[in-house]
Structure formats: C-alpha cells, structure tokens
Amino acid sequence: MxxxxxxxxxxxxxxxxxxxxxxxxxxxxxxxxxxxxxxxxxxxxxxxxxxxxxxxxxxxxxxxxxxxxxxxxxxxxxLGASAETSQRLHEAATIPLDQLRRKTRGTLHIAILDGVDVLYIERREGPGAIPLFRAVGSRNAAHVTSSGKVLLAFLPSDRQKRLVQEMRLTPKTPRTITSKSDFLTELARVRHQGYAENRGESQPGMCSIAAPIRDPLGQVVASVSVVEDVEEVDRGLHHLIGPIVETAARISSGLGWTQ
CATH class of the missing domain: 1.10.10.10 (Winged helix-like DNA-binding domain superfamily/Winged helix DNA-binding domain)
Incomplete structure (x- = not known):
C-alpha cells in the first residue's frame, strides 16, 4: 500500500x-x-x-x-569530533601519558569540553586511582574540575562568557566557586598562568591539575590532567605543575603544534 x-x-x-x-x-x-x-x-x-x-x-x-x-x-x-582527529589525539597522548604515570600515583585524563561539562575520553590509572572517574565517557561539571577550567579559559571571550552565563555553579563542596564573576576571574588567571588547579572543589580531599592540549593552529582542543587524593588540600599538586605542562606540550607537539 x-x-x-x-x-x-x-x-x-x-x-x-x-x-x-x-x-x-x-x-x-x-x-x-x-x-x-x-x-x-x-x-x-x-x-x-x-x-x-x-x-x-x-x-x-x-x-x-x-x-x-x-x-x-x-x-x-x-560524533562531532572526526575519527581521524580522535585517533591522532590518542596516538599523540599514549607515550606522554605513560611517562607521566611514572611520576604520580594519581589518575590521568584527557578531556574535551561538551557544553558546560567535561567529557573524559582517555585515562591512565595509577595506584591512587579514584573510582569516581574510572570510566572513559564519564562527565563532570566543568566549573568544579581543573580540566573544565582549562577548556573554558582558552575559549574566545564571547563564547566563554556566554557559556558561563548559562552555567549553574552548583556547589559540590564548600570550596566550589559559585559566583560567576569570581569564576570568570579564575578563568582569566588560568589563561595567564597556563594551567588550572582544583583543590577540593569537586570532592573533599581531592585535588587535580590540568594543562591545555593544542592543535596545529594553536587552538585548545583538549586537556590533560592528573587527579589525586591528598592529605593537605591547600597545598594542591604544586609539585606536578611542571610535569603536567610538559606533558600537554608533548601531546600538542604530537598533534603538530609548534610554539
């Protein structure tokens, strides 16, 4: 018929x-x-x-x-990311992540921005792995993660402000930034220093640090981060700033970016 x-x-x-x-x-x-x-x-x-x-x-x-x-x-x-780009990111990150894993007991992540969330697309687990973040494909709110701060910090200003205005800065712990003006100030600081920290903002006793991964044009397309449980949250993961920034630079170089 x-x-x-x-x-x-x-x-x-x-x-x-x-x-x-x-x-x-x-x-x-x-x-x-x-x-x-x-x-x-x-x-x-x-x-x-x-x-x-x-x-x-x-x-x-x-x-x-x-x-x-x-x-x-x-x-x-x-589906928004091409298979070729995803494969290149995986290949560029493999050796640098394996080398960074030897320097920390924490969990390593590669993440991308998905709306106002971060989406974890690659990981390496250490002996201090945190079960909450074990699954590739899991999400977290961008405003409570070092990865999210990095990915938002390097957006064009107009897009960054639009996304922040759309966000609900829901507190996960007493340390979570809940003021949009304070969060924009934090993003400016992250962009200036070239890395981001999360000191107990998403989970009590948990710290992370992240740095940007750039494509051949210098655009930030992902972040690399390490997350650990720590005894003194205020100290953060300061000792890993150099290694995480170096790892991000090596992955970026593998994608074709040159400083």
Whole structure:
C-alpha cells in the first residue's frame, strides 16, 4: 500500500525539523530549551516539543535535570569530533601519558569540553586511582574540575562568557566557586598562568591539575590532567605543575603544534 503524499510530506518535514534541531546543538555546543529551538528552527513550540522528546526517546538528546534544558547525549557529542582527529589525539597522548604515570600515583585524563561539562575520553590509572572517574565517557561539571577550567579559559571571550552565563555553579563542596564573576576571574588567571588547579572543589580531599592540549593552529582542543587524593588540600599538586605542562606540550607537539 502506497503511503499518501500528504502523510509522506509531513514525515519528511518532521525529519528535516529534527535535523535542524540537532544542527543547532552542533553550532552552539551547549544546552537549549524547547522555546529556543522552536524559534531558531522556525517551527511551532508544540512541534518542537514533540520532535525533541522523540530525539530523547531515540537516545540522541537528553534532558539536564538541573537546568530543565536539553543537550546532545555523549554518543551524539562524540560524533562531532572526526575519527581521524580522535585517533591522532590518542596516538599523540599514549607515550606522554605513560611517562607521566611514572611520576604520580594519581589518575590521568584527557578531556574535551561538551557544553558546560567535561567529557573524559582517555585515562591512565595509577595506584591512587579514584573510582569516581574510572570510566572513559564519564562527565563532570566543568566549573568544579581543573580540566573544565582549562577548556573554558582558552575559549574566545564571547563564547566563554556566554557559556558561563548559562552555567549553574552548583556547589559540590564548600570550596566550589559559585559566583560567576569570581569564576570568570579564575578563568582569566588560568589563561595567564597556563594551567588550572582544583583543590577540593569537586570532592573533599581531592585535588587535580590540568594543562591545555593544542592543535596545529594553536587552538585548545583538549586537556590533560592528573587527579589525586591528598592529605593537605591547600597545598594542591604544586609539585606536578611542571610535569603536567610538559606533558600537554608533548601531546600538542604530537598533534603538530609548534610554539
């Protein structure tokens, strides 16, 4: 039985609208609401609502409970990076990460920015590995991690400010930065010094330090970090600043970046 022309046209229209909605997330790499998406793709709010929840049911979008907005799932976000780039990053990071692992008992990560979260795409575990971060593909809020600070600090100023304004700086510990102006000041400091620290901001007694990984054009595309449980949070991981910055530089060099 042949599908009626009108019904076929309606289905094709919905598919086109779904594609436009997904492209909006690709453009902005952030969280968006039903009304925003309806306005941007020029469809009715009820139509946008129906399509968005269909995409959620299919595992392409997910709702963020804290904000009530929607974002690409990890699977869809991963599709945004080319397989070639991902493979090159893995190859460039392998030897430097293995060498850094000999200098610390902590867990090493390579992370990328996914909206207002960090997404961990590579790891090396040491004897002091923290179970919370063992799985590649896990996320954490960018504002409570050294990786997130690095990735946000080196964004273009307008995009950085837009993302920070969209963030909810939910406290994970009493040390979490919850003021947006203070957080922007922290990002400026990170950009100036070339690395970021997390001293008990995401989990009590846990510290991390991260540095930026650059592509051949000098753009920051990922971060490398080390995380450890420490006895004195205020001291942080100061002794690993040099090694982590050197590791980031070596991975960047492997990607084709030259200072």
């Amino acid at each position: 042949t599908e009626p022309t009108a019904l076929r046209a309606e289905r094709l229209s919905s598919v086109a609208a779904a594609a436009r909605i997904l492209r909006e997330f690709g453009k902005h790499s952030t969280q968006l609401g039903v009304s925003q998406l309806a306005r941007r793709v020029e469809v009715g709010k009820s139509t946008a609502h129906r399509i968005i929840w269909t995409l959620v049911a299919e595992g392409l979008l997910e709702k963020v409970e804290e904000t009530g907005l929607f974002r690409l799932t990890t699977t869809m976000g991963s």
